[in-house]
Amino acid sequence: MAKKYFFPVSDGADSVVKNDSNTISGLKTGFSNSLWSYESIETVLRRRAVQVFDIPEKELFSDVPLTNYAENLLDMIRFQQLVEQDFAGTDTLAESVHQPSIASMTASLATGKRERGAVQAPVLQWKRCVDISEKAGWVRLYSEEKGRTRPLVLCFPYAGGEPHMFQKVANHLGRQCDVRIARYASSDDTGPLQPIESLARILVDNLDDNRPVILLGHCYGAYMAHAVAREMRVGGQKVHGVVVAGATPPDAQELVYARSRWSSDSEDDATLEYLKEIYAPLLTDMSEKGQTRYWVEYKQAVRRMERYDFGTDCMEIPCLVVTGESEEYPFVVEFSPSWKRCFSLCHFVDTPGGHLFVQTHAETFAEAVLRFIQDITEES
Structure with a gap:
């Protein structure tokens, strides 16, 4: 089964770089695989937003703050956790995104700091919300x-x-x-x-x-x-x-x-x-x-x-x-x-x-x- 890598550009032929994955900055994992399947950062974020906020794809606009779609803080927490899992779940997070939208998060992930070959997810904020824990x-x-x-x-x-x-x-x-x-x-x-x-x-x-x-x-x-x-x-x-x-x-x-x-x-x-x-x-x-x-x-x-x-x-x-x-x-x-x-x-x-x-x-x-x-x- 082909592994999926998240590449910081749009979907399509132009997003595929024919090179070893170890040399491509921003990929989720750092090992080679001849069976590559690329998805844009925006595609991944949109899929998670539709999943968590339970809204039709056509009603999700890239430049609208995600807090407009969330019913409560817990929706935002869940979305944050899934995004962190998708983008390698790194320990150190990039700069916070205030009132994040799909567009602003895509830009942040595409240009943010990388560690261990992974794009770092930004901290989402619900009225400046940071530090999410799944346990107490x-x-x-x-x-x-x-x-x-x-x-x-x-x-x-x-x-x-x-x-x-x-x-x-x-x-x-x-x-x-x-x-x-x-x-x-x-x-x-x-x-x-x-x-x-x-x-x-x-x-x-x-x-x-x-x-x-x-x-x-x-x-x-x-x-x-x-x-x-x-x-x-x-x-x-x-x-x-x-x-x-x-x-x-x-x-x-x-x-x-x-x-x-x-x-x-x-x-x-x-x-x-x-x-x-x-x-x-x-x-x-x-x-x-x-x-x-x-x-x-x-x-x-x-x-x-x-x-x-x-x-x-x-x-x-x-x-x-x-x-x-x-x-x-x-x-x-x-x-x-x-x-x-x-x-x-x-x-x-x-x-x-x-x-x-x-x-x-x-x-x-x-x-x-x-x-x-x-x-x-x-x-x-």
């Missing part, structure tokens, strides 16, 4: 500009751990902060969600930045933020502040998860329908398959929250506790003062919206977070 790790949004130091906000999603749930919030925080979003995964990327403490250690180990950070967690993500704060304290890294959003407070943990219809063992159909109403702002953007996967991971996350041990230590870290004015879970509001068990310097605010205010009222929530960051920065 970080997705960066709004990376810092050279020569500037800005607050670093680490965001922790809830339930299934979809990074794109903070996409709207990051758009607003990015005006003043660098933002990274945690991506959860099992140890082999296929099994059940790991314990919160184990995930926290992995995420801290993968954090390559020594700046003081602000941890922001929603629901399950708030438990992750608490665990990461403890882990960072052990390692001597400063946590500037913590934002807890729409999360089950420590004093409600056993009451809510272990003995009620909200526990991970609950199979009540009425409860599931009610949950679907609460999470509708997120679920409407998911496919049927995605929703099925979401609820599996949701129950795994609830099980991890049931078993999480907050401990008895109260960390001297400023904490902003945010609840929705129309929060559907009454215990989130009723027991919110118990966050003082975990963080000694707690501030409490309400924001418009229900449990999903991070999605439905992203700008208002982000403004509250930015005010909190400004206050603790001035105090320090």
